[in-house]
Amino acid sequence: xxxxxxxxxxxxxxxxxxxxxxxxxxxxxxxxxxxxxxxxxxxxxxxxxxxxxxxxxxxxxxxxxxxxxxxxxxxxxxxxxxxxxxxxxxxxxxxxxxxxxxxxxxxxxxxxxxxxxxxxxxxxxxxxxxxxxxxxxxxxxxxxxxxxxxxxxxxxxxxxxxxxxxxxxxxxxxxxxxxxxxxxxxxxxxxxxxxxxxxxxxxxxxxxxxxxxxxxxxxxxxxxxxxxxxxxxxxxxxxxxxxxxxxxxxxxxxxxxxxxxxxxxxxxxxxxxxxxxxxxxxxxxxxxxxxxxxxxxxxxxxxxxxxxxxxxxxxxxxxxxxxxxxxxxxxxxxxxxxxxxxxxxxxxxxxxxxxxxxxxxxxxxxxxxxxxxxxxxxxxxxxxxxxxxxxxxxxxxxxxxxxxxxxxxxxxxxxxxxxxxxxxxxxxxxxxxxxxxxxxxxxxxxxxxxxxxxxxxxxxxxxxxxx
Numbered sequence: 001x002x003x004x005x006x007x008x009x010x011x012x013x014x015x016x017x018x019x020x021x022x023x024x025x026x027x028x029x030x031x032x033x034x035x036x037x038x039x040x041x042x043x044x045x046x047x048x049x050x051x052x053x054x055x056x057x058x059x060x061x062x063x064x065x066x067x068x069x070x071x072x073x074x075x076x077x078x079x080x081x082x083x084x085x086x087x088x089x090x091x092x093x094x095x096x097x098x099x100x101x102x103x104x105x106x107x108x109x110x111x112x113x114x115x116x117x118x119x120x121x122x123x124x125x126x127x128x129x130x131x132x133x134x135x136x137x138x139x140x141x142x143x144x145x146x147x148x149x150x151x152x153x154x155x156x157x158x159x160x161x162x163x164x165x166x167x168x169x170x171x172x173x174x175x176x177x178x179x180x181x182x183x184x185x186x187x188x189x190x191x192x193x194x195x196x197x198x199x200x201x202x203x204x205x206x207x208x209x210x211x212x213x214x215x216x217x218x219x220x221x222x223x224x225x226x227x228x229x230x231x232x233x234x235x236x237x238x239x240x241x242x243x244x245x246x247x248x249x250x251x252x253x254x255x256x257x258x259x260x261x262x263x264x265x266x267x268x269x270x271x272x273x274x275x276x277x278x279x280x281x282x283x284x285x286x287x288x289x290x291x292x293x294x295x296x297x298x299x300x301x302x303x304x305x306x307x308x309x310x311x312x313x314x315x316x317x318x319x320x321x322x323x324x325x326x327x328x329x330x331x332x333x334x335x336x337x338x339x340x341x342x343x344x345x346x347x348x349x350x351x352x353x354x355x356x357x358x359x360x361x362x363x364x365x366x367x368x369x370x371x372x373x374x375x376x377x378x379x380x381x382x383x384x385x386x387x388x389x390x391x392x393x394x395x396x397x398x399x400x401x402x403x404x405x406x407x408x409x410x411x412x413x414x415x416x417x418x419x420x421x422x423x424x425x426x427x428x429x430x431x432x433x434x435x436x437x438x439x440x441x442x443x444x445x446x447x448x449x450x451x452x453x454x455x456x457x458x459x460x461x462x463x464x465x466x467x
Contacts, residue, residue: 010342031415031425032089034096036434041441042100042146046222052148052309054331059309059367059400061221069148069224070391070437071101073372073406075421076112079104080134081411087134088141090412090424095145097430098437101224102142103371103403104149107135108201109156110181116205122180123162125197127204133211140212143222150225150371150403151217153202154232158183159194166193167250186238188229189293190254198229199300206306218306227311227371228297231336235286235323239276262288283322283462290326298329314371315361320465321456328363332400335361336372341380344389355393362397364453369401370394378420383429387436395445402440404433 003009043049050062059067072094082090094102107116108124115121116135118128139149158181159165161172171182188194206218206226217223232238242248242255256274262285263270272278273285294312301310312330315323327333339354346353354373362368373390375382387404394402409421418426439445 031086031412032093034093034434035431036098037096038098038434038437039092039095039145041098041437042095044095044144044146046143046146046148046224047220049221051221051307052224054309054367056365057367057398057400059332067224067400068441068443069101069369069401069403070099070433070440071103071148071150071401071403072099072423073103073105073403073421074138074408075103075105075107075406076109076409077411078406078408078422079107079138080112080114080131081413082134083413084134084137086412087137090407091138091141091145091147093424094142094407095147098434098441099147099407100441101148101150101401101403102138102407104135104138104151105230105371105406106155106409107152108154110158110183111156121160123160124157125163125200127201127208132208136210136212139217139220139223140210143213143220148222148224150227151205151223152227152230153205154184154188154198154227154229156183156230157198157201159197163197164193165197166191167248170248170250185229185232186234186241187251188232189234189289190242190251190258195293195296199297202297202301203304206301206304218304218308221308223308225311225332225369226301226306226308227313227334228294228330229313231314231316233313233319233323233326234276234290235283235326236319237317239282239286243276258289259285279322279465280463287322287325291329294326294329311369315357316372318357321360322462322465324361324363327361328366332367332369333361333363334369334371336405337370338373339375339382339386341375341377341382343375343382344385355390358399359397362399367400368398369403370399371401371403372405373402374405374420374423376420378418379426379428381428383423383426384432387429387432388439391436391440392445395440395443396448398447404429 049065052061106112113119114131116127116131117124118131161180171187173181184194209216242251244252259274260270263273268281273281275282298310309331311332311334312327314334314336316336335358337354337357343353358370375386406421408424415425423429
């Protein structure tokens with residue numbers, strides 16, 4: 001085989017990792033097994049230091065104790081279909097593996113049965129007490145182990161025709177499977193009835209008392225973070241949903257009127273500001289629309305007594321820097337970033353990697369979290385090397401919270417099979433998490449000595465795509 005001199009030939013698995021005899025290796029078939037016990041790193045139960053706060057670019061508890069989080073996600077079927085016998089066992093294992101934060105994710109998603117609205121619910125206006133009792137147990141058992149909670153208030157809720165949503169027929173899903181339901185992403189920023197439905201659900205969630213502890217969600221310092229809305233932005237992903245060609249005339253009318261009014265207030269060109277797919281005045285307008293939504297939602301949370309750390313949204317899916325401004329409404333900036341095969345081989349001077357996207361979201365005087373990171377697609381060998389690499393760079397950069405996606409998305413009643421998003425039974429990844437937790441949480445890699453700030457003009461920031 002002849003090839004150019006700069007042609008790279010990837011090693012075989014045996015060349016990369018050696019040909020060690022593995023016949024005496026034990027079988028990884030115990031879903032509760034942990035190779036070490038790092039639970040001593042946690043202050044159990046949670047809450048002894050008070051509520052978590054953002055102070056400059058750091059996270060601290062109300063008693064002044066500094067906070068760093070090495071976490072993971074529990075989502076979808078793992079939340080609702082894991083037996084009440086297995087939940088305490090996994091909460092204990094999670095602490096032993098070195099985690100001190102768990103994100104409760106996909107609790108409202110339309111494709112999860114049951115979800116927080118119950119099984120085959122025809123409305124999303126009310127919580128299912130039966131479903132919430134399982135969420136209560138997860139929170140109670142994790143908090144006992146000194147594991148804090150990141151709680152998503154909105155992920156993939158599909159409102160229904162019984163939810164009294166304005167102009168519902170315009171946004172109803174057209175496929176037979178989802179008829180009578182609608183994704184609210186994008187529309188939530190302009191449709192007042194959707195925003196009110198979100199507020200109503202937030203009040204129900206945060207005002208209810210955990211049946212195992214008797215403590216309201218809003219009064220529990222063990223719930224460290226509240227996320228307003230997940231992967232729901234109009235600066236890049238859902239801004240086109242209300243345009244005229246989408247055949248949503250009532251929503252388009254709201255959008256065009258808002259563009260006209262906001263353009264006058266901000267001194268924008270309304271003929272350009274409505275063109276959501278372009279850079280320039282449109283990005284300023286869309287950030288302002290997100291900001292007004294964030295302000296109303298955060299104000300509502302504070303009015304019902306919330307003192308938890310609030311996160312407005314995320315930078316995700318190849319968003320440019322122009323999507324960052326409205327994210328500063330929250331107490332911290334949150335990022336999602338997924339790597340690929342050969343992640344460590346990329347030269348960052350010529351090719352972006354998963355760390356490039358995280359670093360691009362770091363804002364001066366704001367803590368930074370990563371609620372989703374992983375290396376795709378399962379099973380790539382990079383899953384063995386990425387955790388310690390990520391923990392090292394996160395320490396160097398002063399990132400405050402990192403969460404693997406995920407511990408599990410499937411019921412945790414048996415050993416199951418490893419997958420992209422269920423890593424509790426993937427030895428290539430989960431076996432390296434304790435070492436990475438020690439490295440990161442005990443700061444075995446020092447923070448950088450110098451800080452560099454990228455200061456862009458308004459024209460450079462909003463008028464051109466910056467990734």
